[in-house]
Amino acid sequence: MRLDHELVLPPRGFVLGWTLERFWMPHDLAATVHDKSSWTRDGPAVQNTFIDPGWHGRLRLEISNNVQEEFVIAAGEPIAQLVFELLDIPTEQPYDGRYQNQERGPQFIRLLLARKPIDELELSVRTVNCLKNAGITTVGELVVKTESELRRLLGYKRLVNEVQEALATVGLHLGMPRDEKH
Numbered sequence: 001m002r003l004d005h006e007l008v009l010p011p012r013g014f015v016l017g018w019t020l021e022r023f024w025m026p027h028d029l030a031a032t033v034h035d036k037s038s039w040t041r042d043g044p045a046v047q048n049t050f051i052d053p054g055w056h057g058r059l060r061l062e063i064s065n066n067v068q069e070e071f072v073i074a075a076g077e078p079i080a081q082l083v084f085e086l087l088d089i090p091t092e093q094p095y096d097g098r099y100q101n102q103e104r105g106p107q108f109i110r111l112l113l114a115r116k117p118i119d120e121l122e123l124s125v126r127t128v129n130c131l132k133n134a135g136i137t138t139v140g141e142l143v144v145k146t147e148s149e150l151r152r153l154l155g156y157k158r159l160v161n162e163v164q165e166a167l168a169t170v171g172l173h174l175g176m177p178r179d180e181k182h
Contacts, residue, residue, distance in 0.1 A: 001033070001059065001080045005175055007073045008147060008164060009044055009065035015168050017061045020076065024056040027090035031082045033059065039079065043067035046080040053087060054094020057101045070161075118142055121166040127159045143167065143176040150174060 004020040025031065030053050035046035047062040061080060065071050073079060116139045119128045134153040136142050142163065145153070150160050160174075167173055 001061075001082065002076050002078050003061075003073055004058075004075060005173070006075045006147070007063065007173070009063060009071040009073070010161065010165060010168075011068045011070055012065060013165070013168070014062065014064045015173065016171055017063050017073075017079065019059040019061065022056070022058055023051065025051055025053055025095075027053050027094045028087045029053055030085045030087065032085070033061070033080050034083055035080055036078065040066075043069070043071050044073065044079070051082070052095035053091045054096065055100065057099065115140060121163075122169065123162060123166050127154070127162050130154050130159060131163075139167075139170075139172070143172050143174060146175045 002020040004018050007015055007017050009015055023031075031051040033046060033049045033051065035044075035048070039045070043066050045064050045066055047064070049059075049062075051059070063073075063079070118131050118137060118139060118141075121128075121139065123131075131137075131142065131154070136145070136153075147160060147164070150163060151157060154160055154163075164174060
């Protein structure tokens with residue numbers, strides 16, 4: 001499985017990522033997500049999860065960084081692998097829960113957060129003022145900026161890191177596509 005966007009993992013931090021691939025599990029097939037050992041030796045680890053028969057959508061991956069250094073994972077980079085399990089017979093109760101046909105992005109908070117003023121995030125006064133001076137007043141305006149755009153606007157990597165950490169606490173990140181529903 002590959003990431004659909006660049007992820008910056010803070011030291012000893014945790015972020016959510018989305019797969020580039022969409023999945024449509026038949027009723028006689030399940031899968032388990034496993035991290036790639038080549039990544040875990042360097043620090044990042046994907047939390048293992050189970051994909052039920054009948055589930056379809058994009059996977060949201062929980063990725064942690066187990067080292068003291070920031071770690072960047074490029075968009076399109078293979079990050080995890082699937083181990084498939086063929087059932088003897090198709091399930092009579094395929095998955096039909098709240099994550100069915102899941103699209104990229106936190107599902108229920110995106111609409112609420114897009115219009116939320118940036119000063120309601122857990123940010124320092126200095127960072128909020130710098131963002132406002134750059135014309136960024138809402139979370140929706142902030143998340144479409146890439147890390148490099150924000151570094152140019154703010155001038156300090158420390159402030160960008162603070163923004164990334166605040167966004168991660170609400171399941172968002174920099175560089176989200178503009179065409180996503182907010």
